[in-house]
Amino acid sequence: MSGKKDRQLPKADRSPKKKLKVDVTAFWRRKKDMSTAAKAKKIKEKEKELERLKRQQQDQEELEESSEEESLDMEKIARLLEKHSKEIKAYTDEALKKQSKELSKEIQDIKKELTDSIDGIKTLVEGNTKQLKEHNVKIEKLEGWRVGADDKFEILQTEVRSRNVKIRGAPESFGKEDLKKELTEAIASYLEEEEVKIEKAYRVNSRAAKRNNQPRDILVGFESKSAKNALQGKHREDPFTLEDQEVKIFQDLPPEILQKRAQFHFLRQILIGQNIRYFWKIPFALEVILPTGRRIIKTLQQAQELADTLAEGSALAEEQRKQTSQQEHKGVARKGAGTRK
Incomplete structure (x- = not known):
């Protein structure tokens, strides 16, 4: 029984061989399929590369065509410019001439307006100048009347006092x-x-x-x-x-006269210092007795001019006095030297 069992393999023992045979076949089949897939992949890659190269070639051709078109356009523009340059120049010259004429006319109009305005201003100034002169004459008369009235008022006030x-x-x-x-x-x-x-x-x-x-x-x-x-x-x-x-x-004296006299204080100091006689007069004035004659001072300007003249004369007199003193001193010194000899 045992021998029979050894000789007869169970079905389970026989199936691996059969399965191994099937697996080898499948392996070679898969290997064949993989080789076909790799070839297909390479083919696809080559096709993509070809498409990329085609696109590059197309882009290059389009770029060359556009460059040619631009070159053609520039040539066309140059021809058009050359063709119409004379027309443009003629039109420009005509426009400039027209504008120059219009501008010249406007300048002439402005000059005329300015001339008319200047003439009007001159006439207005002359009229105003004439009126000012007339007003100045009236003002001088009024000032004379005012001064006369002031003098009379001072005389009246002084008489009362x-x-x-x-x-x-x-x-x-x-x-x-x-x-x-x-x-x-x-x-x-x-x-x-x-x-x-x-x-x-x-x-x-x-x-x-x-x-x-x-x-x-x-x-x-x-x-x-x-x-x-x-x-x-x-x-x-x-x-x-x-x-x-x-x-x-x-x-x-009235306060007004005292105020006026106070303004002449600087001149009075000079007159007193140089022993020059003076007298107050009514209406207001200062009479100065100078070696050259009498002088009437009524305004501050006159007082300042006299003060400057007296100051210059005093300085000159002082310089002359010093020179005379020096000469006298030298003369005395010479006489003393002669006596010693």
Whole structure:
């Protein structure tokens, strides 16, 4: 039984051989299929490469064609430009001529307008100049009238104050009881007169006196100019005292005249320094007595010119004085040297 079993293989034992045969066949078949697929793949790659080369060739041909077309277009444009250059030049020249004519006409019109405007301005200026001259004449007349009115007003004010004087420096204690009475007696005694008639006498308040803590001025009004002139005349020679205090006496002048005189202070200093006589005049003016004659000064410009002239003359005189002094000194020195010999 066992031998029989050994000799007879089961079906299961025989199937591997058969399967191996089938597998070898399938292997060669797959190998054949793989070789065919590889060949097909290569063929496809070559086809793609051919298509790429074709496209490159087509692009190159199109580029060459476009270059040829551009070259042709440029030649065409050049021919067209050459053909129409004369027409363009002729048209341009004609347009320029037309514009030049129009511009020239506009310039002529502008020139004409400017000429007319200038003529109108000249006429207007001439008319205004004439009117200004007429106005200036009127202004000068009005100024003359104003100056004349001012002068008359100054004369009137001065005349009203012509009998008045101001006494400065009198102690505040003087005239406490009766200023007019005490001052009348003091002036009569000073002038050695039995009686002096005074219309008014009172203290004048001022900012300067209050600021400097000084006694207020006394305004005195005489009944006659002779009494006032007598007081001022004697005061130039003899001092006048009130309560043992020496006082000063000034002419009573309008504030406007005092302000004008204050502006000439620099010239008065020069005149006093050079011992040149001068007088105040009414209406306002300064009369200067010069070696060359009298000179009337009314304006600041005239005062400045005279001050400059006097300053130059003073400098020249000082230089001449120095030169004379040096010459005299040299002469004395020579005489001394001659005596020693």
